[in-house]
Amino acid sequence: MSFDVAALRAQFPILSRQVDGNPLVYLDNAATTQKPQAVIDALVDYYSTTNSNVHRGAHQLSDEATRRFEKARETIARFINASAREELIWTSGTTEAINIVGNGIRQQLNAGDEILVTEMEHHADLVSWQQACKASGATLKVAPIFDNGALDVDAFKALLSENTRLVAMPHISNALGTINPVKELTAAAKAKGALVLIDGAQGIAHGMVDVQDIGCDFYAFSGHKVFGPTGIGALWGKKSVLEDWPVWQTGGEMISRVTYQDAVWGELPNRLEAGTPNIAGAIGFAAAIGWFSQLDLDAVKTHEASLIQSATEQADAFEGLTIVGSAPNKTGILSFIMQSAHPADIGFILDRQGIAIRTGDHCAQPLMKRLGVPGTARASFSIYNTLEEVDQLFKGLKKAQMMLA
Incomplete structure (x- = not known):
């Protein structure tokens, strides 16, 4: 099976649903991934x-x-x-x-x-x-x-x-x-x-x-x-x-x-x-x-790398946003904090736009204490996510920043 993100997405029924009238942008894959029709x-x-x-x-x-x-x-x-x-x-x-x-x-x-x-x-x-x-x-x-x-x-x-x-x-x-x-x-x-x-x-x-x-x-x-x-x-x-x-x-x-x-x-x-x-x-x-x-796992790896690269670049350019976790060798997880915004509030505002992320301490309270933060907002990417969804995440964050300023 060649790697085609549009064809992959078509195999995941849940990705066609809407949340509050918005297309679902599912970016909580580190918590759990969605299921293809073959599994169902x-x-x-x-x-x-x-x-x-x-x-x-x-x-x-x-x-x-x-x-x-x-x-x-x-x-x-x-x-x-x-x-x-x-x-x-x-x-x-x-x-x-x-x-x-x-x-x-x-x-x-x-x-x-x-x-x-x-x-x-x-x-x-x-x-x-x-x-x-x-x-x-x-x-x-x-x-x-x-x-x-x-x-x-x-x-x-x-x-x-x-x-x-x-x-x-x-x-x-x-x-x-x-x-x-x-x-x-x-x-x-x-x-x-x-x-x-x-x-x-x-x-x-x-x-x-x-x-x-x-x-x-x-x-x-x-x-x-x-x-x-x-x-x-x-x-x-x-x-x-x-x-x-x-x-x-x-x-x-x-x-x-x-x-x-x-x-x-x-x-x-x-x-x-x-x-x-x-x-x-x-x-x-x-x-x-x-x-x-059956997937081309090298192509999958390349696609996932492109997602985290785009997310990292946009996060670095986002005024008031700080990435938490920037190790040289990392995979598709973007944890961050935003100035004057509680992670839970960020998650709520993104959810109203159909964007699903995770917020909190991620079952790692000692780590959060070590990093000096109470918790983070976390977007995590999988093979069915797209670069357009990365863009939607940051458009949603702009809206959240304006609402929480």
């Missing part, structure tokens, strides 16, 4: 033709559902270049995936151990480690960022020690768009014997994930960030690490043998997937990845 059709088809529980039924519907469900696992595992399908654990999203690791690491930490994170963490990739350290007496260390939002790589490496048990970091900052050099940082952490988890909630959306090349132990991500349904995501982990990882939940599917006195856990991936899974979500997620994988 996959969900409808599953519920219309195949709906059944998986792995358990002795009937045709269950067999078909199981085959589609496990094929979806293979599709996602292949997309991130996992070495084996059983390394892909279904979750409700990035947050649950991180909590699975957090639950396990909490049981392994001792006083004197250390966990290293960065100043740009989403709360989902901060609070789990914070609570694990509190429960165990371990120490949480935080690698600093520069004022432009780039990670201080030298400081990060200097904080690693023989006591570092886990390193957690975002592939891409949801609040700033900063792309971290995860392969380099992972290599440094592994040299100290630490486990490495990558928060891939934003990274998965840009087709840049190769877990074997990165070398990490865990990669957590969500389907809804990459054109799939909400409520579905995955934890990828090295088989050698996951096969003995403490279980997250107990119940059906994850059991090998049960007596009234004890239970024996099953093999991967079942041992970390208790209960009835989000079958339709997994199938829809695979449909999204199948659809996305």
Whole structure:
């Protein structure tokens, strides 16, 4: 499939709707992406033709559902270049995936151990480690960022020690768009014997994930960030690490043998997937990845770069507007503050013009404090956005500036 933004937009039904009589300009893609018709059709088809529980039924519907469900696992595992399908654990999203690791690491930490994170963490990739350290007496260390939002790589490496048990970091900052050099940082952490988890909630959306090349132990991500349904995501982990990882939940599917006195856990991936899974979500997620994988990803990358370049240039020329996060290596997120205007008011006025952005602290309160701002307005771009929509954003901001002056 060649890259044609107009043809792409036609595949997203929601992009044809209006908001208060204005065409929708959807610029909240870091929060969630819209869904192409192929994904919507996959969900409808599953519920219309195949709906059944998986792995358990002795009937045709269950067999078909199981085959589609496990094929979806293979599709996602292949997309991130996992070495084996059983390394892909279904979750409700990035947050649950991180909590699975957090639950396990909490049981392994001792006083004197250390966990290293960065100043740009989403709360989902901060609070789990914070609570694990509190429960165990371990120490949480935080690698600093520069004022432009780039990670201080030298400081990060200097904080690693023989006591570092886990390193957690975002592939891409949801609040700033900063792309971290995860392969380099992972290599440094592994040299100290630490486990490495990558928060891939934003990274998965840009087709840049190769877990074997990165070398990490865990990669957590969500389907809804990459054109799939909400409520579905995955934890990828090295088989050698996951096969003995403490279980997250107990119940059906994850059991090998049960007596009234004890239970024996099953093999991967079942041992970390208790209960009835989000079958339709997994199938829809695979449909999204199948659809996305057909695109010319180099052309997609070029298009997304043109969007953030145009937005950055217009922001730099906009009197009274300050970009928050200008790292040299960043992707399609423009966070900003505007003189004499609260981000929430900016968002409200833009919404009345049909322009959807995100405002607030973006689940990164410590980062906002580090940058000296209460929150920002954030426009985030995806493959179906256009340069004309970037122009509309700044026309809307001009109107907001006049109204809020």
